[in-house]
Amino acid sequence: MSTHDHDRTDARFVGMADLAEPPSVAVVVDVMRAYTVAAWAFARGAEKIVLAGSLDEALALTARRPDRVALKDGAPAPGFGAVNSPGLLRSADLRGRTVVQKTTAGTVGALAVREASLVLCTGFVVxxxxxxxLRCRGDDTVTYVVTGEEGRAEEDLACAQYIARRAAGAETDAAPYLRRAAESRAARELAAGIRRGAHPDDVALCLELDRFPFAMVASLEDSLMVLRPYDTAPPLGVGGAAGGR
Known part of the structure; x- marks a missing residue:
């Protein structure tokens, strides 16, 4: 599906199965919890995040590398120093470390669009x-990849639609979008303790709008998909410019 939120911007909202060809600009959305966790990892000092294609790859990339920590969905497991929970990660000391992340949906979505010219990974926190x-770039077409529940995750779609409206410059009340996310299946399952490797604060942390000032850009580095923070705050006295971090 697609919607024209602005005269010059075509915002497309798709599941991973609907990616027939690499988009030019991709925004990969995983609110609960991969890219909320990624943002927290950067806030806790991580230098970069390698998005792994499998659990075995994550373990291989961290083997005998004390500067790297592997992170996955679910309960803790041998070889994995972290789990995919913002509530559990927010107290970690990741200064100068590389996180190798493998999740069920979020990392898969980023790897699916690795040929795009720009890949942004996001949730409500960024x-x-x-x-x-996206406003600074002004691209004609932006593809929002809804990673959860085979493209039907309400929290991811709500976040994608909210970002699309803000990218088009529209004044937008975030409350209805956050409400949709709070009432989503993922939120209910997390709140009920159905998902392992979770913290009671995870839902609230995933719904903290604009908790962090940076965006997150993924790109290929030596055949690996690497996520890094991207500082979008303009320098003092300068408006509208975005600079790398």
Missing amino acids: AEATARV
């Missing part, structure tokens, strides 16, 4: 920073 990057 929504405005993501929208700012």
Whole structure:
């Protein structure tokens, strides 16, 4: 499906199965919890995040590398120093470390669009920073990849639609979008303790709008898909410019 939120921007919302060809600009959305966790990892000092294609690859990339920590969905497991929970990660000391992340949906979505010219990974915690990057670029078409529940995750779609409106420059009340996310299946399952490797604060942390000032850009580095923070705050006295971090 697609919607024209702005005269010059075609915002397309697709599941991973609907990616017939690499998009030019891709915004990969995983609110609960991969890209909320990624943002927290950067906030806790991580230098970069390698998005792994499998659990075995994550373990291989961290073997005998004390500067790297492997992170996955679910309960803790041998070889994995972290789990995919913002509530559990927010107290970690990741200064100078590389996180190798493998999740069920979020990392898969980024790898699926690795040929795109720009890949932004996002959730509500970095929504405005993501929208700012898109506003500065002014691309004709932006593809939003809804990673959860085979493209039907309400929290991811709500976040994608909110960012698309902000990217188009529309004044937008975030409350209805956050409400949709709070009432989503993922939120209910997390709140009920159905998902392993979770913290009671995870849902609330995933719904903290614009908690962090940076966007997150993924790109290929030596055949690996690497996620890094991207500072979108303009320098003092300068408006509208985005600079790398």
